[in-house]
Amino acid sequence: MKQVILILFAMLISATSAVSAPVRIKDLVEFDGVRGNDLVGYGLVVGLNGTGDGLRNAPFTEEIMTNILERLGVNVTGEQFRPKNVAAVLVTAVLPPFSRSGSQIDVSVSAIGDASSLLGGTLVMTPLNAADGQIYAVAQGPIIAGGATAEGDAAEVTQGVPTSGTIPAGARVEREIEFDFTQLTSVRLALRSPDFTTAARIEAAINSALNRRVALMLDSGTVQVDIVATQARSPAHAIGRIENIRVEPERKARVVVDQRSGTIVMGDDVRISRVAVSQGGLTIRVEEAPLVAQPNPFAPGETLVVPRTNAALEEEPGIGLAEVPEGTSLAEVVSGLNALGVAPRDMIDILKSIKAAGALHAEFIVQ
Known part of the structure; x- marks a missing residue:
């Protein structure tokens, strides 16, 4: 099956800047005690x-x-x-x-x-x-x-x-798990992807929506909500109101590569420092064509196999030396590599090399 490159872009507000779409708090956190x-x-x-x-x-x-x-x-x-x-x-x-x-x-x-x-x-x-x-x-x-x-x-x-x-x-x-949710005086929100910026935004969004200070960020992965201070009729009413508040999450710059399928997924906030890239290939071919020699019919002698090997080494033309300017965005890098005719697996190798050179400013994940 032909390899493809899948590039997922975040929603762009302008051509030069991108902001994450608002997401409900229930889609960003797990509520402490509410689990299977x-x-x-x-x-x-x-x-x-x-x-x-x-x-x-x-x-x-x-x-x-x-x-x-x-x-x-x-x-x-x-x-x-x-x-x-x-x-x-x-x-x-x-x-x-x-x-x-x-x-x-x-x-x-x-x-x-x-x-x-x-x-x-x-x-x-x-x-x-x-x-x-x-x-x-x-x-x-x-x-x-x-x-x-x-x-x-x-x-x-x-x-x-x-x-x-x-x-x-x-x-x-047949049996219920004993857990009295109505007696909770506070609840912790555990972020699925811990991040200080996102946790701070959740704290600010909850306090702003309820017009009082009821949320407190404890660390990058936890925000504590004072249920009593929300003045809700019950903890369930408080959580029901909080979970639908929308927040713009922050995320790390990340590049995910699947070598088996040739898939590359990158966020729009990936940046690359100034670097020069050159890529080429070397192909070695070795073919065995043994020659069989045998005596004439009814003549004395034995059959011999004479080995014959054809070896060739070919260097495929590379993409040349291409310079990537400092601060280049994801869209510019991808369009530039595509313009050079880089194949999916070659693009993966190039990204690995750029990361090894310290020019790729993102978390690089290989699956």
């Missing part, structure tokens, strides 16, 4: 069309199947199972904040044995535990797998990952 909790369980999927675990290679599947049948009153002591329509799975889910008993959540199901597909399977009732070992939800239902498999006598084709899937609204919450 991870759940995990170990269960059994039944109803597979011969694509389940081989019990000889996955004895834990036989063990859980025996336990389930015995809980249902079926005595299977000493019996040997060899079905191919069951599979042992791990079930994971996230319990959202303030979930109440009876509400439903999505779950993910993944095979842990040698099952080849979970298509058409049904998850048997599986308890989901949190880190404290308590059961908070129970999952059950038909699985929507994320792939498909077709096979014949001599070939097999697999698309996607049929050994994992999801069950929308497949778990029911």
Whole structure:
């Protein structure tokens, strides 16, 4: 697939200056105490069309199947199972904040044995535990797998990952997490991308919107809000008003490179100091063309292989020596490199070299 260069520009107010668009506070921070909790369980999927675990290679599947049948009153002591329509799975889910008993959540199901597909399977009732070992939800239902498999006598084709899937609204919450949000006297806002400037703007925006000093920046990643000083009816009312206040976030100059796909993502605030750039390529070709020599028919002798090698070294013309002026912006650098006919991977190498020379004033991330 042809490589492409993806350049994402921020919204520009003018050709020479750029300002970030206002963003809601709820999109910039996490509210302390308002978080989900991870759940995990170990269960059994039944109803597979011969694509389940081989019990000889996955004895834990036989063990859980025996336990389930015995809980249902079926005595299977000493019996040997060899079905191919069951599979042992791990079930994971996230319990959202303030979930109440009876509400439903999505779950993910993944095979842990040698099952080849979970298509058409049904998850048997599986308890989901949190880190404290308590059961908070129970999952059950038909699985929507994320792939498909077709096979014949001599070939097999697999698309996607049929050994994992999801069950929308497949778990029911049985236990609530005890957290009295109404008793909070203050709440901390944790920035997803810590930055002193952004934190200061959040503090100023909240104080301005509420016409009183209720927010205080503690560090680059935390802003504390005094709930009592907001004079709201409850902490929930205070957070509901604060989270929709808009702030212009500040961000670091950053260049992200994906070497596998040749993708380059740069912010509009990336700057480059004065530097000269030259790029070229060297190609080495080595070809083996052995010559086989053998005697005439019925004549004495033996067949010999004489090695023959053709080697060539070619230097491809480079882009020449190009000077990048000081303070050059992202748009000017990209347009200049494109005008020189630089390929995506060559552009990545050039950016790496400019960064190594100390002329690229941005955080450089290679994936």
